[in-house]
Amino acid sequence: MSEPLLSVENLHVRFATRGGEVHAVRGVSLHLAAGETLGVVGESGSGKSVTAYAITHLLDRAGRIAEGRILFAGRDITRAGRHELRELRGAAISMVFQNPRAALNPIRRVGEQIGDALRAHTGLTRRAARERALELLEAVRIRDAAARLDAYPHELSGGMCQRVMIAMAIACAPRLLIADEPTTGLDVTTQKTVMDLLSGLIAERGMAMMLITHDLGLAAQYCRRVAVMEQGRVVEEGPTAALFRAPRHPYTRRLVAASPTRHSTVADLVGEAPAPAAPPPAPRRGQGPLLEVQGLRRSFGRVLAVDDVSFRLAPGESLGLVGESGSGKTTLSRMICRLLDASAGRILFDGEDIGAIPASRFHRAPQRRDIQIVFQDPNDSLNPRFTAFQAIAHPLRRLEGMGEGPALRARVEAAARRCGLPLDLLARFPHQLSGGQKARVGIARAIATRPRLLVLDEPTAALDVSVQAVVLKLLDDLRRQDGMAYLFVSHDLNVVRMMCERTIVLRLGRIEEEGPSDALFAAPRSAYARELLDAIPHFAPERREATA
């Protein structure tokens, strides 16, 4: 290894905000040799993306490099001027972003956008750029590339948009590619194809890659070296295998422990034993299932989102619904929690057909108390003008008709306490709470009316792994103690395996496979379920096998 391609030395980045200056990156040093792959992992707020944007000078107006040096191929680009940056970006360093659909211009054909990237650094004519764009689309293995040249981003899937973005990024043969969470929001199988493509192209062209991700598995699988960031600092750095096998820094150790793997259990993630289970709930009315779904269908226009789905859920049981986007798992869960009407089929709750009650009137049905929902995004699912107290009290007021008073306060505080939410946070508004605290408010609101069925729609998808671990533990304990039944919707198969006794794999609105989680994950019967499982990137610290 001669001199590194990229050196970041003691980088400090500060943001001017209304609340004063925020010191986002505090002395980061990173080195990347030509052709090398470096993973930068960390949770939100660790400064990993800010470091990347500082390298390409794409920080927003409020941010500035306060200290340190950035050297690219021996050249100091810390204070590069506009002209110098224009030559650097795209031609020497390019980026691939999160959320590929938003990263493309919505009203420009993708062929033209690739052409723009090409023409920014070469003297190609419009026609030559178009031909080159076609080659690039073929290089990123877009099927029917000639027809896709004239497509708009909204006409392409998320995975295809990311391929287009990659085509633009490699268009002018840069020596370094910075990928900022390139597969967040993509399905696990799409993630695999996109990442395989990306790492293949990089190896083929001798490019270096800096992969910024929150997913340790992804970093482990695609990077030779990994740097772990926490609160604006690199806390540990080293060759991937060695780093994950024997993490030295306590933060890395916590992060590794909190990341779900093929064999982990909820207790492993947080390092605590599960709460003792309450005695199995007494059978309420006969021995029938709590929930029974029969031949449920739902179509949107000509598209059949859910196609003839039937299953049963026993009281106190936890059932996982997994599938990729478009599999109908969200539509199905919305119908069961009666936010959406079915086109056909029956939903029996305690033997009563609640599917016959229109979704628009279900909020007045007595079963509303018994079926509650925890939503995916803890930010958007809380009313920004409600305090945590008001949010949790809301279902009690509406569904149980409770008025103001000590009784209400006691119920709200009990729910908050059960969810591990400190009582002094109850007076706060959502924007004054952290992501994990907001998730707890959402859960407390859902369990406040003591429901018998909790529908959880990707409850931890927006959370960092360490917060996810704690929230999963909380949900698992709540279920054991209260005997609630869970319908757990997730795209994260490891999470579902840990949380659910039984799992249903959905594909294109139909049940592809159903069975006890352990058996299904150990030996999937359907090819599709196997494909899903194989696509999960994992870093497999072997210590789990050693103790098992």
Place this chain on the structure above:
Amino acid sequence: MSEARAQGPLRRAARRVGIRLLSALPALFGVLVFTFILMRVLPGDPAVFFAAGAAGGQAEIEMVRQQMGLDRPLPEQLLRYLWDVARGELGMSMTTGQPVRTDLLERLPASLELTFAALLLALGLALPLGVLAALRPGSPVDHLVRFLCTLGVCVPTFVSGLLLVYVFYYLLAWAPDPTGRLDVFAATPPGITGFLLVDFALVRDWEGWRAAAAQIVLPASTMALFVLAPLARMTRASMLAVLGSEFIRTARSLGLSGRRVVLVYALRNALIPVLTISGIVFSTMLGANVLVEKVFSWPGVASYALDALLASDYAPVQGFVLLMAAIFVAVNLLVDLLYGVADPRASVA
């Protein structure tokens, strides 16, 4: 195959236009009935007004009333009126003695020409100002634009109009006599479209074209100043939002030139909401420019309707309101179609 694909969107667009026009009919009908009733409720008896003034005797008033059909019950009057409108007849104007349709058709081009000129002028000013303000938020340029916009909105059109006349006609003598569309002694072009600027250009009479242009500059500027604010502010806000979006960051990360990022990537996206606002501004200007028409003695439809209203002349007012409603529907439809062209996502929804 490709032909069928190309035909599809056109066909769909035609269908959409058809549906939109049909769905506008109830609204137009409502407007008709509402204005009809409103005119009857307002004080003032046209028969008294037209029966040779106060000197006319009771018998004469009765006669006029019978002539105009005002002695019949209201529902019957309404039905007769609707029947007339359905046949394309808007009634007679008592003030001009001509059919209302003729009057409106004669005056509409004047109003449209003035409004188009004002809108073009306003957009020509507002777009660059809005873009400049968005590129440097909080800078002196931004504050200057805000000041100009505030000024434009605060000053009523009759004040700014008179001010412009005072400065450019009286003090500087740059502008011609600010009355009407053309100098009284100038030759008018053959009435091909009714738009003087277009007609002069069609017959290649450039001297006449310049004269007409000189006449329209002051009233159009007056109106443009008034609508500068919504257009410039919208451009600024929409430009700011677009500049902060992720695809702009992508464009920058690929090393596209600053001009290309601003003009091709940001501005084209930012224009989409401005288009909607422009449609609304246009419709508003067309009816609300009555003050400008009065100040500059512009022979447009708005001043015509005002005169009729003051004279309790029913038919012209009803005709004018119907015309405005129809234009509003047409402009909205046009904006929607343009929207579909400007934003490929819209045609899917």
